[in-house]
Amino acid sequence: MNVSLTSEPLRPVVQTRPVPPALIEALSQRFGKQLSLAQVVREQHGRDESSFSVPPPDAVVFAESAQDVSDAVKLAAQYKVPVIPFGAGSSVEGHLLAVQGGISIDVGRMNQVLAIHAEDLTVTVQPGVTRKALNEAVKSTGLFFPIDPGADASIGGMCATRASGTNAVRYGTMRENVLALDVVTASGELIHTGTRAKKSSAGYDLTRLMVGSEGTLGILTEITLKLYPLPEAVMAATCSFASLAEAVNATIQIIQMGVPIARCELLDAVTVRMVNTHSKLSLPESALLLMEFHGSPAGVQEQVETVQAIAAEFGGDTFEWAHTPEERTRLWTARHNAYFAGVQSRPGCKVISTDACVPISRLADALLDSVLETQASGIPYFMVGHVGDGNFHMGYLIDPNSPEERATAEQLNHQLVRRALALGGTCTGEHGVGLHKKGFLLEETGVGAVAMMRAIKTALDPDNILNPGKIFEL
Amino acid sequence: MNVSLTSEPLRPVVQTRPVPPALIEALSQRFGKQLSLAQVVREQHGRDESSFSVPPPDAVVFAESAQDVSDAVKLAAQYKVPVIPFGAGSSVEGHLLAVQGGISIDVGRMNQVLAIHAEDLTVTVQPGVTRKALNEAVKSTGLFFPIDPGADASIGGMCATRASGTNAVRYGTMRENVLALDVVTASGELIHTGTRAKKSSAGYDLTRLMVGSEGTLGILTEITLKLYPLPEAVMAATCSFASLAEAVNATIQIIQMGVPIARCELLDAVTVRMVNTHSKLSLPESALLLMEFHGSPAGVQEQVETVQAIAAEFGGDTFEWAHTPEERTRLWTARHNAYFAGVQSRPGCKVISTDACVPISRLADALLDSVLETQASGIPYFMVGHVGDGNFHMGYLIDPNSPEERATAEQLNHQLVRRALALGGTCTGEHGVGLHKKGFLLEETGVGAVAMMRAIKTALDPDNILNPGKIFEL
Numbered sequence: 001m002n003v004s005l006t007s008e009p010l011r012p013v014v015q016t017r018p019v020p021p022a023l024i025e026a027l028s029q030r031f032g033k034q035l036s037l038a039q040v041v042r043e044q045h046g047r048d049e050s051s052f053s054v055p056p057p058d059a060v061v062f063a064e065s066a067q068d069v070s071d072a073v074k075l076a077a078q079y080k081v082p083v084i085p086f087g088a089g090s091s092v093e094g095h096l097l098a099v100q101g102g103i104s105i106d107v108g109r110m111n112q113v114l115a116i117h118a119e120d121l122t123v124t125v126q127p128g129v130t131r132k133a134l135n136e137a138v139k140s141t142g143l144f145f146p147i148d149p150g151a152d153a154s155i156g157g158m159c160a161t162r163a164s165g166t167n168a169v170r171y172g173t174m175r176e177n178v179l180a181l182d183v184v185t186a187s188g189e190l191i192h193t194g195t196r197a198k199k200s201s202a203g204y205d206l207t208r209l210m211v212g213s214e215g216t217l218g219i220l221t222e223i224t225l226k227l228y229p230l231p232e233a234v235m236a237a238t239c240s241f242a243s244l245a246e247a248v249n250a251t252i253q254i255i256q257m258g259v260p261i262a263r264c265e266l267l268d269a270v271t272v273r274m275v276n277t278h279s280k281l282s283l284p285e286s287a288l289l290l291m292e293f294h295g296s297p298a299g300v301q302e303q304v305e306t307v308q309a310i311a312a313e314f315g316g317d318t319f320e321w322a323h324t325p326e327e328r329t330r331l332w333t334a335r336h337n338a339y340f341a342g343v344q345s346r347p348g349c350k351v352i353s354t355d356a357c358v359p360i361s362r363l364a365d366a367l368l369d370s371v372l373e374t375q376a377s378g379i380p381y382f383m384v385g386h387v388g389d390g391n392f393h394m395g396y397l398i399d400p401n402s403p404e405e406r407a408t409a410e411q412l413n414h415q416l417v418r419r420a421l422a423l424g425g426t427c428t429g430e431h432g433v434g435l436h437k438k439g440f441l442l443e444e445t446g447v448g449a450v451a452m453m454r455a456i457k458t459a460l461d462p463d464n465i466l467n468p469g470k471i472f473e474l
Numbered sequence: 475m476n477v478s479l480t481s482e483p484l485r486p487v488v489q490t491r492p493v494p495p496a497l498i499e500a501l502s503q504r505f506g507k508q509l510s511l512a513q514v515v516r517e518q519h520g521r522d523e524s525s526f527s528v529p530p531p532d533a534v535v536f537a538e539s540a541q542d543v544s545d546a547v548k549l550a551a552q553y554k555v556p557v558i559p560f561g562a563g564s565s566v567e568g569h570l571l572a573v574q575g576g577i578s579i580d581v582g583r584m585n586q587v588l589a590i591h592a593e594d595l596t597v598t599v600q601p602g603v604t605r606k607a608l609n610e611a612v613k614s615t616g617l618f619f620p621i622d623p624g625a626d627a628s629i630g631g632m633c634a635t636r637a638s639g640t641n642a643v644r645y646g647t648m649r650e651n652v653l654a655l656d657v658v659t660a661s662g663e664l665i666h667t668g669t670r671a672k673k674s675s676a677g678y679d680l681t682r683l684m685v686g687s688e689g690t691l692g693i694l695t696e697i698t699l700k701l702y703p704l705p706e707a708v709m710a711a712t713c714s715f716a717s718l719a720e721a722v723n724a725t726i727q728i729i730q731m732g733v734p735i736a737r738c739e740l741l742d743a744v745t746v747r748m749v750n751t752h753s754k755l756s757l758p759e760s761a762l763l764l765m766e767f768h769g770s771p772a773g774v775q776e777q778v779e780t781v782q783a784i785a786a787e788f789g790g791d792t793f794e795w796a797h798t799p800e801e802r803t804r805l806w807t808a809r810h811n812a813y814f815a816g817v818q819s820r821p822g823c824k825v826i827s828t829d830a831c832v833p834i835s836r837l838a839d840a841l842l843d844s845v846l847e848t849q850a851s852g853i854p855y856f857m858v859g860h861v862g863d864g865n866f867h868m869g870y871l872i873d874p875n876s877p878e879e880r881a882t883a884e885q886l887n888h889q890l891v892r893r894a895l896a897l898g899g900t901c902t903g904e905h906g907v908g909l910h911k912k913g914f915l916l917e918e919t920g921v922g923a924v925a926m927m928r929a930i931k932t933a934l935d936p937d938n939i940l941n942p943g944k945i946f947e948l
Binding site for chain 2: 119437445
């Protein structure tokens, strides 16, 4: 198969469908003040953290219940008008853009933690709950939810993109941590996938089919997640390396040794500088690993000793410890804000974000040349990596008004993805396909797998009203 | 919704489709000696460990490559004749039974370990490799594959049923441990799902859609799995309790405390007796926990101390240690053979196996009454549990010629499943739905979710040739 990646459009194709006044009238009747047609509200729901800009949705419904979602979808289905679920608006891949027009269904008001089953290490939430709000709500139980994308994303959005973050190296991604879902289908019907049991062989895994389906197969209205006991002991440290290569090779060995490290994050020198400026820190401005260890006091001590020995082998400096919970929070908040630190470093820029993930042994091959190519191009960038997972992000900081810069960034992106695929990796570890990686998906999985995805989509959403235009062309 | 479970047939509906001589002729031309029409071969491929007996498939193709599987499916598809993948024949739910006739595709000869990537903790195998053969093949790398259903099942079959076993409490099930698949679809096309990257957000999760689909969506021809470092330290112990309730409640507390126990298995006194007889052991004949601890020496020691303290709280006896690797192997082999120990205890019997799995806090509620009801019924039984996962099996040892015993066992089964569902659990933790749990699946997930499964099946296999009659009615 020979798929040309250069066919990937530099701007998304916008082909809006007409929204009949009768639908707006019916939505208005049903939803009253929960419906907004205001330009500012529509625009707010028609953009995300991606670099694209397209016309906003035709209307926004502020859903307050599964029944609201169901009724909105039923009305839209009558007129074959698109519906786009909206959580926190923090997608970096254009998931929220109304490329075919339609109704944005904002689930932000569905923000209740419905049931904490501490005795089973599970929690059931509405989709608009954010990851920080969830952890606040369960704090008193001694449990926590580890998945932490950079933004304070909604749990619904995190399901939809199969998100992960800094703790995934130990705790897995949304794929491993969602037990059950309530989903409104394309016809407006409410279905249930899964139970609170830890494992099940009861039929097709609809839960995991929905996780990562980016709003194209259903709208999530209730989510049951795994929780974990807060570790008895937590230690966090940074370690500087003279070169990026040494930091990456130390990481590879940490993972290959089977150390159950909880976080293993990499910043290059350029990015450390941006983070220092943004978060008012004074981290040493060279390649930096940020690590966290969870376990019993003795277990954590063992992990630390092993990792210190590996780091020393690769010329790593002495560990700098974040001693108090406050210091740890400061460190990880700075890491989570690396994206915004990058954005701030070039006022007015937009970010094109890469998200390749490769088998751990190929991480140096994938990452180092990609950084060198970027530096050679002259495009400003930041580089952060969930390197324990073999996943890293280049953020190309482009002038949105410069077609040349966009083209250069896309070229870098293509080279990076091709390299990752050749090394047995994936074009997206955690951000999703959205508008921007449709060509990459085809190259990665082949025509047959994408045809199977299309067949599923067509079977479950025959009128293509659920977030159309994302993941693949129909 | 009100679904009557008593509508579950006590015998499967057999409705074979005609297999035209032209298909047999074409298969014979293509496959020569790899095709068998012999009665004994067909019968061997038309039964499994379930209690049902139906006519065998019309022919058996011994596939030796993905191309063989593809060609066999293409020929069968031309004539709309069913194809049933066959691995080790160890299903307990009738997955292999040719209830609509057709061609059994035996992948047992596809038994090569294709690529061991020790540096990435992954391995790629053909579907006919068994779990024991896999572990033999990777032993020299210091890695292992933890998933271990009772039988020496094939990896393909374990994918198809989303199997787990004794290590799942720590290492997860096939759901968590399959990275990528090659699949022959209903049209005979070969597709690829996933890469060797540890995580991905690249489109619909076809890998996990296939895992647990019981041969109804495709036939697996290549499987990439996660491997784990052999733990530095392993300790295994048994602990006896005066009552089943105390053993179960100790288990609940072990899990709730977050102990990363590697195995936590329960046998009741009746079953210990059967195992002692079958495996020539002298385990104390009362409720028994079999446990294993993996980690660093210090980590294992910590786990053992915590669990000993919990066990003592519930009146558990002093731990009996399996000191050597040979003693450990003997203990776990005996546990894996508990099913056969049960069968041997009543010559000529057939087993109806339950497989409920509940949230850990509800395990006592689910398990204890089910054992009492079974004892009251007079039906001989065995009881084993992957209790760390909230999963347990009653094996009703019925006289296959006694409709009364079958009816009583089914009644017990229904009561047990209803109880598990009411407690937030699932009807099947690891065996799959097959022929026998279709009514239970409907009750568990509801009409809407099963309708979605049907829509997917119909989209991907419009002529219903892939293992028809399993999971749900069409």
